[in-house]
Amino acid sequence: MASNATTYNNLTPAQPLDKKTLNKMVWRSLNLQASFNYERMQAAGWLYCILPGLEKIHADNEEDLKISMAHNLEFFNTHPFLVTFVMGIVLSLEQQKADINTIRAVRVAAMGPLGGIGDAIFWFTLVPITAGITANMAINGSLAGPILFLVIFNAVQFAVRFWLMNWSYKLGSKAIELLTANAKEFTRAASMLGVFIVGALTSNYGGTTIALTIENGESPIVIQSILDGVLPKIIPLGITLGLYFLIKKKGWTPVACIGLLLVVGLLGALVGIF
C-alpha cells in the first residue's frame, strides 16, 4: 500500500498555491463532514477538501499524489468551522514536500485542540447570543429574526474560514524554512507530539463504558466502577491496543475490525453489557 512510504518521490518543492486554489478549498471546507463515519470520522471529507491543492502540488508525479491521498485518508476529526487552519498548515507542508511522518504528525497535533476552541466560540457563544436575540424577534412575528440570524452567523463563519486558511498557509510556509536545516530532528519531535495527542485522544474520545452490574442485595456491584478503580478509561485503552495488535501483528484489515466491533456491540447490547 502507498501509505507505507515515508518520503515523496519528487522532493522539489511545488509552486506555492495561488489564492484562487486556496479559496476554492475554503468553499470545499464547508462539506468537511460529508462522509462522516464512526471509524475515521471526517477523513474522506478532509481529503475532499484539500484535493484541489494536492492535485496541483503533486501534478507532476502521480505516485506522489497516491501517497498523499492515502495518508490523508487516515483518522481525522477537528472543528468544522476551524478546519481551514489545519488545511493551510498541512498544505504548506505538502507543497514543501516535507517528510510524510512530519505531515501526519502535524495534522494530528493540530486537529485535536481546535475542537474545544471552536465549540466555545461558535456553539457556546455565537449561537446563543445571536439566536437569543433573533428568536425573540421571530416570536414577535418578524421575518427579520431568521434572516438576521443567518446573516450574522454566516458572516462570522466565512470570515473565520477565509482568514484562517490564508494565515495558516503563510505561517506554515515561513515555519518550514526555519526547520529544513534540522528536518530529521523535526520529524522526530513532530512524531512525539503526534503520538502524545493520539494517546490523549484515546482517553478523550473514548466513551465506551460497560453497564453490567452484579446483583448483591442492597448494594449491586457496578463493574464499570471497579474498572475505574483499576485504571480509568481502561476499556478505550484496551480496545485500541487490542486492535493495534490485530492490525499490526495479525494483519487484520480495518473492515475486519469494524465487523468484529459490530458483532461485539450488537451481542453486548442484547445481553446488556452496553
Add this chain to the structure above:
Amino acid sequence: MQFSAIQIILVAVWAFIVAIDQFDLLESLYQPIVTGAVIGAILGDLQTGLIVGGTYQLMTIGNMPVGGAQPPNAVIGGIMATVFAISSNLDTTAAVGLAVPFALIGQYMVTLLFTVMSPIMSTADKMADKADTKGIVRLNYLAMAALGLLFAVVCVAGLIGGSALGETLSKMSEDYAWIMNGLSAAGGMMRFVGFAILLRIMLSNDLWGIYFAGFTLATIIGYIPDLAGSALILIAFVGIAIALNDFQTRVAIKQNAGSATGGDEDGI
C-alpha cells in the same frame, strides 16, 4: 389538515437540504429559527412558523426550560414541530413533544449511515491507490445525498402519517432499542480502529512511553469537569513542551558532534 402534493414535495426538499446542513453546507439553515419560518411559509402559515421556530430555538440553546423530552435531532424536531403546530393548532411545547418520535427515527438514520459509511472507507483507500480524485468527490456527494434522502423520507412519512404514525414509531423504537444501542456502542468503538491505524504507522517502539503519557494526562484532565472544553489545548501545550525539548536537545547534540574537534572536551 390535508397537505397538497406541492407542499409535501417542498417540505421533502427542505428536509433534504437541512439534513445535509446539520453537518455541512452553512451549518445554520437547520436551526429551528430558520426551519420554522421556511416550513411555516410552505404550509401557508408563516406567523405560526416564526413563533414555533423562535420558541423551539430558545429551548435548544437552553434559554427556555423544556417541558418533557427534547427531540434528539433538532433538524426533524424543528420541521415536525412546525408541521404539528400548524396542522393540529397546538402550542409549541405540545408540538415539540409530538415531534420526538420522528426526531428519534432521524437520529437512528444518522447512526445507521455513520455505521455503514465506516467500511466504505476501505473503498476510499482503493480510490487513493488509483489516484481516483473524482471517486473521492463522488463518494462524499453520495453520502450527503443519502443522508438528505433518509431525512426527507422520515418527514414525508410524518406529514402523511401524522401523530398516529408517531405513536407507532415510538412503540417500534422501544422494541428495537437494543439494536440501536448495539449500533451506537459499536459506533463508539470504531474510532479506536482509526487510532490503531494511526498508531501502526506513527508508533515506533521508543515512543510507547509518550503514548501512555498522553493517555494519562488526558484521563486526569478528564476528571475535571470545568476543563472539558479546554482539555486538548492544555494537553497540546504539554506535548509541545516535550517535543520542543527533544528537538532542541537533538539539534544541540548534532551541532556539538559536528564542531567537536577534540580540544573542547577538556572543559567537561
